Amino acid sequence: MSSQSVQHISECYIKPSHLSQDSKKVIHLATWDLAMLSFHYIQKGLLFKKPDAQHNFIQPFLESLKHALSITLAHFYPLAGRLARKQQDSRSFIVFIDCVNSPGARFVHSSVDTTISDILSPPYVPVIVQNFFDHHKAVNYDGLDMSLLTVQVTELVDGIFVGCSVNHSVADGTSYWNFFNTLSHVFQGSQVTPPVHERWFPDGYGPFIGLPFTRDDQFISRYDAPVLKERIFHFSVANLARIKAKANANCKDNKAIRISSLQALSAIIWRCVTRARGLTEDQITSCCMPANNRSRLDPPVSKNYFGNCIQILRTFTTASKLLENNFEWAALQLNKTIVQHDDESVRKSVATWLETPITYQLAQLVDPGTVVVSSSPRFNMYGNEFGFGKPVAVLSGYGNKFDGEVTLYQGSEGGGSIDTLICLNPNIMRALECDEEFLDVLNCSC
Known part of the structure; x- marks a missing residue:
């Protein structure tokens, strides 16, 4: 592999193309969301072949993808927000999604002097792939200060990688791929099916569920994986x-x-x-x-x-x-x-x-x-x-x-x-x- 360094070229924040009245409300976290606060972000992405004989295609592509992301975020507006914390009393607090007070989702453009063959030919997945994603080693609770979604586009010598890092307290795998599929549909000009944002709570509970902790280290830990x-x-x-x-x-x-x-x-x-x-x-x-x-x-x-x-x-x-x-x-x-x-x-x-x-x-x-x-x-x-x-x-x-x-x-x-x-x-x-x-x-x- 010719290089082990991914170079960040640019970054910006993308907001929803428009905000509905619902998107201006607080999104409450359900039991399954809160239980994920100490896990890492979901990091999945797709590798594509770079188009042949198309020079200077990257900037038009990036602008089109940003535009599609802005429209998609109008449907998936929690991903443009931030986590927020509010003290209930001296012994508990609540965590929710603030969809308004946020600069939006993060968008990163990067490049690496590596080919598709460098990535796919070795028997083991190269470590460099980890740098195709934002929020390295971040836990979901870090969403208080970090974007809940980052879309990172990485240019390879002969390929394009589109990777997403999504806060796992906001979305599970089904929700993640619904978002990714919708982004693709919007990019292609196809119709989309809006997601359902109302969280499920058992009868008699919600929308605020207090976490009975007084210190972060009582419910948050940071796991470093060994050599794998x-x-x-x-x-x-x-x-x-x-x-x-x-x-x-x-x-x-x-x-x-x-x-x-x-x-x-x-x-x-x-x-x-x-x-x-x-x-x-x-x-x-x-x-x-x-x-x-x-x-x-x-x-x-x-x-x-x-x-x-x-x-x-x-x-x-x-x-x-x-x-x-x-x-x-x-x-x-x-x-x-x-x-x-x-x-x-x-x-x-x-x-x-x-x-x-x-x-x-x-x-x-x-x-x-x-x-x-x-x-x-x-x-x-x-x-x-x-x-x-x-x-x-x-x-x-x-x-x-x-x-x-x-x-x-x-x-x-x-x-x-x-x-x-x-x-x-x-x-x-x-x-x-x-x-x-x-x-x-x-x-x-x-």
Whole structure:
């Protein structure tokens, strides 16, 4: 790689093209939003090929993107705001979104003397990619002083990277990609579907939920990840169909059970990472998977709900049980956990949180027996275009990564394929790369 330095060329702030009466109101944070205050920003973006034989295209493109962002922010106005804090009494305070008293969303133009091949050809994701995003190592609580959204456009020698850093207390993955998809639609002049900004609260609660802390260090911590290897593995449509069929064949006596390809793949990754880690037989291992609560609530919340509406579901067993049984058994355990997560379960967990409010700490997820699956291949990633054609890759920044973190992307070949970013200790990564079960799912010709 010819350079390890990303040069910032310019930056500015973008405000919504217009403000509705609703956008001038305070946006209250719900339980799932407040629980994310100590996590990092969401950092995801798309890599495009630079147009051939087009000189001086970058400035017109930047102006068009800024214009599209301003219009998009008129719909997603919380992203142009800032977090604000107000003391309720001597023992608690509230955090909310101030959509008015803010300079807007941040827009950065940068460049790097690097090619697309430099980024995509190495087996491991180069560290330089972390510099394609703003808010490096920032936690969501920093949104009191930092932008809640930064769009960074980085010019490569032969490519363009469009990356967004979004405060995770303001939006979850569904909301993030709804915003990104809308930005693409506006850029192309297409119609958009406005998001729903009214936050969900259980009966009798909200809109102000107090946090019972007197010092920031009681609920905010800053996690620094160790040296990790990040590698993107591609799982084809055919191989995913094969493991899905195999997992469901094991449940043929109970037609009510339907194991998804995502559950089957997560089960295999869980097993293979656990084997690579060399855990003792009685050591507890777990697989954490996100659940979108929008459809699980009764009545359901709109799919366009803007905010956090997710919950991490954890499936436990011992290393010996996980490895002595086949992957179909592991997939069934994940399926049981997900199926049991219904309206009653969601409301019960929210009630428990309200009794004793907490914020999730990244360090608590870092456990030698834990695998955490995040994001979703169902998000529309490769459908975003900004005049350069289809993206060639989806990439992510430093945020919320640790040993055992797995990020699921829409597969670049489409059709239901999945690209999976796995972050591991270098020694464990080497062991995973030699694991026969893992290699079979990657390479088997069906």
